[in-house]
Amino acid sequence: MSITQAFTFEAAHHLPHVPETHRCRRLHGHSYRVELTLAGEVDPHTGFVVDFFDVEAVFAPVLAQLDHYLLNDISGLENPTAENIALWIFRKVSPDLPQLTAVKVFETPMCWAEYRA
Template sequence: MIYITRRERFCSAHKLHREEWSAEKNEAIFGYCSNPNWHGHNYELYVTVKGEVDPVTGFLIDLKIMKNIINTYVVDKLDHKNINLDVDFMEGKMASTEVIAMEIFHQLRPHFEAHHVILHSVKLHETENNSVEYFGD
């Protein structure tokens, strides 16, 4: 078994809030992340796949294909977008880094499986100090 990781980047805005809560409660729970005027991050996304190397090509997966999957199904949907308002796979979900990483994983998994590789993990850096990693259900 071999693992390959690809890094991509995107910039997005989001807000952490619950509509049913007051502004005061949202601020108490989410702090500046509940800013009514949103806030943004320069995210770094690390996608790791695993599997067996093809003895003919020497590849687990062609890295151009890996890049295309990540960009088509995730980065193009998130880059320079408002995660709460513009991203179809985040509709109705809390836009926390944890949930974003989980939803990215769910977006990517079937496309890698179609290429006979296993999506091992999604790691999402929200800031240089904060990141989450998700390994699936």
């Protein structure tokens, strides 16, 4: 069984390793959406793979690091592509959510990156 919980945050970034003419080299912002997917057996007593409130509690401090910040200023996100953000989130969250199997980061409703363990 798998479950997914979504979160949103607002942040700015620029991509320092793209050509000067690339529009993402300039500072800009996104309304990001993050989806955390967890998988495992359903606990017969609770009926949960993981309680959504537990997922929210684990992710809350990570979300606070991202929301309304310049992502380039965050250690480990100096090149904050959607791919790097997804991997960064996975590394931050997975120690406390061992059932985490995927992190999906949407920069827009039409483009995203997904890291799968």
